[in-house]
Amino acid sequence: MRIVASGLLVIGAFAAAVTLGAQAPATHPDFSGSYERFGNIFGQPTAAQLADKTIPPRNGPAPLKPGPMKEYQDRLAAIREADRKGTPLASGYVSCLGDGMPSMMGAMFPIEFLVTKNQVTVIEEAFTQVRRILIDRPMKKVEDVEPGFFGYSVGHWEGDTLVAETVGIKEELRYQNVPHTKDLRIKERIHLVAPNILWNEITMEDPAVLEKPWTVTVAYRRMPDYTLLEYICEDNREYRDANGVQQIHVNK
Amino acid sequence: MIAVTIAPVFAHHSFAMYDHTRTVTLKGEVTKFQWTNPHGYLELDVKQKDGSVKHFSCEMTSINMMTRLGWRSNMIKAGDQVVATVAPLLNGDPAGLLLDVTLPDGRKLEPGVPAVNTFKRTQEE
Numbered sequence: 001m002r003i004v005a006s007g008l009l010v011i012g013a014f015a016a017a018v019t020l021g022a023q024a025p026a027t028h029p030d031f032s033g034s035y036e037r038f039g040n041i042f043g044q045p046t047a048a049q050l051a052d053k054t055i056p057p058r059n060g061p062a063p064l065k066p067g068p069m070k071e072y073q074d075r076l077a078a079i080r081e082a083d084r085k086g087t088p089l090a091s092g093y094v095s096c097l098g099d100g101m102p103s104m105m106g107a108m109f110p111i112e113f114l115v116t117k118n119q120v121t122v123i124e125e126a127f128t129q130v131r132r133i134l135i136d137r138p139m140k141k142v143e144d145v146e147p148g149f150f151g152y153s154v155g156h157w158e159g160d161t162l163v164a165e166t167v168g169i170k171e172e173l174r175y176q177n178v179p180h181t182k183d184l185r186i187k188e189r190i191h192l193v194a195p196n197i198l199w200n201e202i203t204m205e206d207p208a209v210l211e212k213p214w215t216v217t218v219a220y221r222r223m224p225d226y227t228l229l230e231y232i233c234e235d236n237r238e239y240r241d242a243n244g245v246q247q248i249h250v251n252k
Numbered sequence: 253m254i255a256v257t258i259a260p261v262f263a264h265h266s267f268a269m270y271d272h273t274r275t276v277t278l279k280g281e282v283t284k285f286q287w288t289n290p291h292g293y294l295e296l297d298v299k300q301k302d303g304s305v306k307h308f309s310c311e312m313t314s315i316n317m318m319t320r321l322g323w324r325s326n327m328i329k330a331g332d333q334v335v336a337t338v339a340p341l342l343n344g345d346p347a348g349l350l351l352d353v354t355l356p357d358g359r360k361l362e363p364g365v366p367a368v369n370t371f372k373r374t375q376e377e
Contacts, residue, residue, distance in 0.1 A: 086342040088266030109316055229316045234288040250345040251309050
């Protein structure tokens, strides 16, 4: 009887340990929730913005190598000239294509993070873009990932910071009109800097295009009462014509 | 007037195909208030001086942006008489970018066009 009782005690203690293990608080913060882009993005920063340490400093330009720099500058000049003539060049948005990586992390519309044990899911409201960061999974070789808009992302936690790495971004996509190759590697460090302010330090590595890694920091502010809205391109009247110019169908 | 959001406003695409140097004021009857993405549309029949009716399509922003500014899909309905301020298409087609609209009850709504101050308002009839 005594043996049985102690055996039960052992089983009970084991069960309790397993239960505690399952419910043990995570060592990293759960920053799940809806956020909006935050900080000084357009125009000159105000004195208050410069003093606010939760607003990241203005990002520097891409450190492009001479050839890609010329391609980039020619592209910007073509965009400006087309806009000046009132015949804007069609971006992917005109065809209702989402941004892909890393542009979607710029959060044109509100963005949602869902932190779960094996995956951090990022949903961008505009164009209903979804990407998955697989936690503690091995990275794949670039050649083993089919090129796409969001690529293949793995991540791990370094203390309170989610560290993610992404490969497999289509070469046709552009982040702020900057060209890249199939070897683009995007590293992100995502962490709270205040209870409701999340930073994402995004570093792009692409040795054929960039002189050195290029880091841009994006800040998000929590939207406590906001649920992301649906976004379906139901009636897209804009289109790209044969010359790559944005046009619109008009009901007459 | 609906308060402008403090969050930065991004454009779905360039608005360079609309005239930034003049606006047109359209007094007309709503034939449809289309609540869709990537843009909402206000379809208007506008009576001309010669008595004929000309149809105008007014492009708005994303309904997601409009929702966050306080718009709802039932705020305007077919048959409403409204006054719309639009930046017309440069190519002359009967369409424009809606900058604001005044409803029958006098409320004036803005769809949150990015960099709206870059459109010079001349209020041509």
